[in-house]
Amino acid sequence: MRYETIVFSCEAGIARLTLNRPERLNAFTVQMHQEVMDALSFVGGRVDARVLLLTGSGRGFCAGQDLAERDARSDAPFDLGANIEAFYNPLVRRITTLELPVVCAVNGVAAGAGANIALACDIVIAKKSARFLQSFAKIGLLPDSGGTWLLPRLAGQARAVALAMTGEALEAERAAEWGMIWKAVEDERFEPEVEALIAHFAAAPTRALAAIKQAMRSSATSTMSQQLDIERDLQRQLGLSNDYREGIDAFKAKRAPDFRGN
Ligand code: T3D
Secondary structure, three states: OOOOOOOEEEEOEEEEEOOOOOHHHOOOOOHHHHHHHHHHHHHHHHHOOOEEEEEEEEEEEOOOOOHHHHOOOOOOOHHHHHHHHHHHHHHHHHHHOOOOOEEEOOOEEEOOHHHHHHHHOOOOEEEEEEEEOHHHHHHOOOOOOHHHHHHHHHHHHHHHHHHHHHEEEHHHHHHHHOOOOOEEEEEHHHHHHHHHHHHHOOOOOOHOOOOHHHHHHHHHHOHHHHHHHHHHHHHEEEEEEEEHHHHHHHHHHHHOOOOOOO
16 A cells, blocks of 8 residues: 555564654544554564554644544534544554554644544653643544543543543643653653664564563453463463573573564
8 A cells, every 4th residue: 555644664673653644733534544554454464573653743643533524514414433433443452452562652742532542552652842632522522542441541530531521731741740651751852762762672572562561451351360360371472482582591691682572
């Protein structure tokens, strides 16, 4: 597929997906959804992909649904549920089940579905100048793309409800203080920090990171006892991996491990 609304590459273990409609703050059109899903399918099928970086071009990360695609005055109302079923839900499911770390570099404003897609990623690093908006209620909607699930868990019920009902902007630094994102960094330090992070993951034991992702995500719906079983099963699999062997060998030889992601 030829991409017109995203920029995508996958080299040296690093997949980079940049939402690229800067004049619309990278708002999602049907075409962009299709291109993003195509790129994510590619990443999911590549055993050599070790980390995915999701970011935006220009001054915004993503302003959610492109509202130019909606005509509320049309005689034939558009089925938003069908759109969510076709595009937003598969996208969030894909991000949360990809068997590698997904780093979201929030380079600017993240609003509506754009905010929740960011929060659904495994590690969220944001520019200090970035802000997160649950802007849905401002246009008569509720948070989607997992927002009503993610927000109470990340921010707590009181903050989640207030963010969703007011649509107020939340500064990246505050989002980090509240535990919603990994960290907010000075704007001038943002790119080097993001590059260092993805370089780290590109040389990490990918199967272990995928197992961490799976176990952490399943904890939301498990009992402690079920989680113990999940940890046992995943640890059993990791114990058979080449990277585990390498980790042990490197530790004993007092050298840096050379993980290959398998
Ligand atoms: O519809 C369904 O399928 C249901 C699913 C919905 C999922 C959703 O995401 S619903 C929520 C949709 N998003 C929004 O409501 C956010 C709308 N945007 C804003 O509130 C503001 O733009 C921001 C707070 C994000 C940023 O404000 P600011 O002042 O920094 O920028 P701006 O001037 O408002 O925007 C810059 C341009 O981008 C502007 O175009 P212009 O005037 O320069 O030609 C603006 O219209 C455009 N833009 C921003 N967001 C969107 C957009 N164009 C289309 N759709 C957008 N979502």
